[in-house]
Every structure is written in C-alpha cells, then in structure tokens.
Amino acid sequence: xxxxxxxxxxxxxxxxxxxxxxxxxxxxxxxxxxxxxxxxxxxxxxxxxxxxxxxxxxxxxxxxxxxxxxxxxxxxxxxxxxxxxxxxxxxxxxxxxxxxxxxxxxxxxxxxxxxxxxxxxxxxxxxxxxxxxxxxxxxxxxxxxxxxxxxxxxxxxxxxxxxxxxxxxxxxxxxxxxxxxxxxxxxxxxxxxxxxxxxxxxxxxxxxxxxxxxxxxxxxxxxxxxxxxxxxxxxxxxxxxxxxxxxxxxxxxxxxxxxxxxxxxxxxxxxxxxxxxxxxxxxxxxxxxxxxxxxxxxxxxxxxxxxxxxxxxxxxxxxxxxxxxxxxxxxxxxxxxxxxxxxxxxxxxxxxxxxxxxxxxxxxxxxxxxxxxxxxxxxxxxxxxxxxxxxxxxxxxxxxxxxxxxxxxxxxxxxxxxxxxxxxxxxxxxxxxxxxxxxxxxxxxxxxxxxxxxxxxxxx
Numbered sequence: 001x002x003x004x005x006x007x008x009x010x011x012x013x014x015x016x017x018x019x020x021x022x023x024x025x026x027x028x029x030x031x032x033x034x035x036x037x038x039x040x041x042x043x044x045x046x047x048x049x050x051x052x053x054x055x056x057x058x059x060x061x062x063x064x065x066x067x068x069x070x071x072x073x074x075x076x077x078x079x080x081x082x083x084x085x086x087x088x089x090x091x092x093x094x095x096x097x098x099x100x101x102x103x104x105x106x107x108x109x110x111x112x113x114x115x116x117x118x119x120x121x122x123x124x125x126x127x128x129x130x131x132x133x134x135x136x137x138x139x140x141x142x143x144x145x146x147x148x149x150x151x152x153x154x155x156x157x158x159x160x161x162x163x164x165x166x167x168x169x170x171x172x173x174x175x176x177x178x179x180x181x182x183x184x185x186x187x188x189x190x191x192x193x194x195x196x197x198x199x200x201x202x203x204x205x206x207x208x209x210x211x212x213x214x215x216x217x218x219x220x221x222x223x224x225x226x227x228x229x230x231x232x233x234x235x236x237x238x239x240x241x242x243x244x245x246x247x248x249x250x251x252x253x254x255x256x257x258x259x260x261x262x263x264x265x266x267x268x269x270x271x272x273x274x275x276x277x278x279x280x281x282x283x284x285x286x287x288x289x290x291x292x293x294x295x296x297x298x299x300x301x302x303x304x305x306x307x308x309x310x311x312x313x314x315x316x317x318x319x320x321x322x323x324x325x326x327x328x329x330x331x332x333x334x335x336x337x338x339x340x341x342x343x344x345x346x347x348x349x350x351x352x353x354x355x356x357x358x359x360x361x362x363x364x365x366x367x368x369x370x371x372x373x374x375x376x377x378x379x380x381x382x383x384x385x386x387x388x389x390x391x392x393x394x395x396x397x398x399x400x401x402x403x404x405x406x407x408x409x410x411x412x413x414x415x416x417x418x419x420x421x422x423x424x425x426x427x428x429x430x431x432x433x434x435x436x437x438x439x440x441x442x443x444x445x446x447x448x449x450x451x452x453x454x455x456x457x458x459x460x
Contacts, residue, residue: 016175020168021161028160032153036146043145047138052098055120055133059096062131066124076131080104083130084119091121091128103132115139174209178216185216190224193217227285235282241275277390281378284397291326291402295425298323299353305334306351311342314350321356324425329398333406334358336395337418343391345416356424361417366410375408 062076072078079088082104090097103117116139121130177194184192194217198210206214249268255261283289299320306313308331323330334351337360341349345362352359370377376392392408399406404422411417 016172017165017168021165024161024164025157028157032157036149036153039149040142040146044142047142048100051100051118051133051135051138052120055098055118055131056096058131058133059120059122059129063122063124063129066129073131075133076129078124078127078129080130080132083121083128087119087121087130088128091123091130092126094123096120096122100135103134171209174213178209178213181220182216185220185223190220190227193220231282231285234278234285238275238278238282241271242279245272245275274390277394280394281390281397284394284401289401291329293324293326295322295324296327296330298356298358298422301327301330302334302351302353302358305331306338309335309338309342311338311349312347313338313342314348315353316350317353319355320353322425323356323422325402325404325422329402330404330422333395333398333402333404333420334360336391337420340391340395341416341418356422358420358422359417360420361411361415363415365416366414367408367416371408372410 058073058076062072065072066078082102084099084101087097087099087101098118098120100116100118103115115134115136117132118135119130119132121128123129174196178196181192181194194213196210196213196217198206199214199217245268249265249272252261252264252268255264297320299317302317303315306315337358338349338351341360341362341364345364347363349360349362352361371392376396378390378393396406399420402422404420407419407421409417409419
C-alpha cells in the first residue's frame with residue numbers, strides 16, 4: 001500500500017509577515033468586492049429607473065398619437081421587429097412594461113442587432129404598441145463605473161497592503177530583535193539587551209512587543225546578577241581555600257612516614273586539585289582568559305599529553321595537521337579527556353589524530369544521557385568516588401577559548417567518544433597568493449571546512 005505524502009507548505013509561509021499579508025489581502029478584496037457590488041447595484045438601479053421613466057413617458061406620447069390616428073413617432077411601432085417576446089406577451093395581455101434588450105436592426109451593424117435599448121410596450125387592439133430609446137450611453141456609463149470600481153479597488157488593496165506590511169514589518173523587526181537577543185543570552189552573552197525605546201520611558205504607552213522586550217531585558221539582568229554572584233562566590237571560596245591548603249600541605253609533609261600520612265597527603269592533593277579547578281572555572285566564567293597563539297604540529301602535542309598522563313592509552317595518528325592554537329590550553333583539554341576516559345570508561349582507551357580532529361574513545365558504558373542532552377554539568381558524575389565532575393566542564397570551556405568545537409557522543413559499537421575539532425592552520429603558497437609574494441596564512445575553523453572564512457580564536 002502506497003502512503004500518501006502529506007503536503008508541507010514552505011517554511012516562509014509560517015512567518016507573521018506572510019500571514020498578515022494574506023489576511024490583509026483577503027480582507028481588502030472582500031471589502032472592495034462588497035463596496036463594488038453595492039455601488040454597482042445602486043448606480044445601475046438609478047440608471048435603469050431613469051431610462052424606464054423616460055421610455056414610459058415616450059410610450060404615453062406614442063399611445064396618444066396612435067389613439068388620435070396620427071403617424072407614430074420615429075422609434076415606435078406596432079409589433080416592431082426586435083421587440084423582446086416577453087414584453088410582446090405582456091402587452092398582448094393588456095399590461096404595460098419595460099425591458100432592456102438589444103435594439104432593432106440598424107443598417108451597417110455587423111452582428112445584425114442594434115445596441116442596447118430600453119423597450120416600453122403597451123396594449124393596442126390586441127397587439128403590442130412599442131417604443132424604444134437608446135440605452136448604449138447608460139450601458140457605457142455603467143461599464144465605465146465598473147472599471148473605475150475595479151481600478152480603485154486594486155489601488156486601495158495595494159496601498160492598504162503596503163501600509164499594513166510596513167506596520168507589521170516594524171512589529172516583526174522588533175520581534176526578531178528580541179529573538180536575536182534571546183539567542184545571544186542563551187549562547188552566554190549576558191550583556192545582550194533589546195533596549196526597546198518604548199521601555200526606556202515609562203510614560204509612553206507600551207504595546208505587547210515592548211512588554212515582551214522589557215521582560216526579556218529584566219530576565220537577562222536578573223540572570224546576569226545571579227550568575228555574577230555565583231562566579232564571585234566560587235572565585236572567593238577557591239582563593240580563600242588556597243591559603244589554608246598550602247599550610248595543610250606543608251604540615252602533611254612533616255608527618256612521620258606511614259599509611260595515615262599518605263592518606264592525608266592524598267586528600268590534601270585532591271583538595272588542591274579541586275581548588276585549582278574551581279579557580280580555572282571562575283576565570284572561564286568571567287571571560288578573562290587570553291590565548292597565546294602559535295602554530296604547532298598536532299600529533300606531537302597529543303603524544304606528549306599521553307606520555308605525561310602515565311596512562312595506558314593507544315595513540316593512532318593518520319594525516320595529522322598543523323594547527324594555530326594555545327598549546328597549554330590544548331594540552332589541558334586533551335589531558336582532561338584522556339583522564340575522564342580512564343576514570344569513567346574502560347580500556348582500551350584510544351586517542352586518534354585525524355587532520356585537525358582529536359578523538360578520545362574508551363570501551364566503557366558510554367556517556368550518561370544527561371551529558372549527551374545538555375553537556376557536562378558541574379559536580380555531577382555517575383561514578384561514585386571517581387572525581388568531582390569538573391574535568392569535562394573545564395575541557396569544554398578551554399575548547400571554546402581556543403576556538404575549537406568539542407562534541408560528546410557514543411561510539412557505534414559501544415563506549416564514549418569525544419571529538420575535538422580544531423581550527424586548522426592554512427598557509428597559502430606563492431602561487432595561490434596573487435599580489436602577495438610572501439604568501440599568506442589563515443585559520444580554517446571547525447565549522448568552516450572550505451576555509452573561506454576563518455574563525456578567529458576568542459577569549460571566553
């Protein structure tokens with residue numbers, strides 16, 4: 001059985017501008033048609049009544065001439081040719097009437113019929129005494145009126161549509177501005193504001209868009225204050241902990257050798273590592289980090305990080321590229337990914353370098369669902385006693401600082417897979433850099449595979 005494909009309208013038809021244009025056009029056409037019908041009906045009725053009165057008055061004159069035995073005036077006669085049958089039957093029945101129909105034949109008329117005429121007929125000895133008057137001028141007047149109604153309606157529709165679209169466009173532009181600001185806030189730019197002019201002066205009347213913009217700005221300001229308070233608290237706590245931890249570390253070194261001393265030193269070291277991680281996160285949140293860019297070969301950096309980690313990690317290099325990055329921050333990201341794979345995954349752990357992409361893959365249960373949906377979360381980990389949940393958060397923050405993209409996923413055959421895509425370093429040779437004998441260089445961003453517009457690193 002073949003399934004019927006459901007028709008899906010284009011996405012642009014869902015816009016408020018399109019819907020407003022359709023609504024305005026439909027309403028204008030309906031109103032123009034209604035007014036046109038009313039005007040046409042009124043004018044036609046008035047014109048026909050005037051022509052009927054004129055024809056009946058002429059019929060009175062013709063009847064008087066017929067009864068007096070005088071010659072009938074021109075444009076009248078007994079059962080004249082061309083008299084409509086309905087009017088002939090009415091007159092034969094002893095009644096008077098009028099009707100608009102084709103006039104009698106006129107010499108030179110190619111269709112054998114005259115122009116439109118107003119017929120009037122009455123009884124005359126069992127026959128029809130009829131007269132007719134030219135109705136072509138009235139018909140042309142009504143036709144001209146209809147054309148004028150259509151033309152003016154089209155002009156009115158166009159003018160109303162343009163004015164309506166202009167008014168709707170102002171509203172939609174303000175809505176798009178609010179949406180852009182909301183996206184910037186969700187991306188981390190807490191300084192973004194709509195700043196709608198209608199919200200700047202409370203005495204001015206505010207429409208619904210201004211109310212939404214004001215609510216969005218208020219929400220952003222409140223959120224920014226709360227986040228800044230939390231960031232200052234985290235930084236202050238970390239700074240305050242460094243001094244007692246330094247003294248505690250020195251005191252631990254004075255303890256006599258033994259298992260208790262080892263436990264104290266181990267816990268002190270863990271506390272110092274946590275404090276340093278908190279300080280690093282506070283700097284990342286404050287967006288005060290500055291990058292130190294240089295060109296490096298990616299493969300040696302990855303191999304050096306694995307050696308320094310002291311873990312059993314397999315390194316696979318295939319077509320490594322040169323990257324322009326901050327080596328210290330890059331090593332921090334790769335080191336955290338390797339440590340996380342060993343701490344929460346299962347061997348074998350494989351670090352792969354393919355072009356400007358570094359992947360770290362283990363063969364454990366994979367990343368938890370919350371991480372795949374919303375990214376790393378601080379102080380949340382599924383492994384009891386296996387870290388404090390800041391490693392991947394720091395890796396993601398440092399990757400953003402150096403302009404890289406860090407993706408988390410699960411391998412098709414099982415295990416967690418983290419992919420770090422770096423901006424590749426590109427150097428144009430002399431033949432490709434016309435007018436630049438010394439060549440040129442650029443950074444090909446992770447979202448810019450053709451290198452047409454390089455993504456410069458940014459401080460986060």
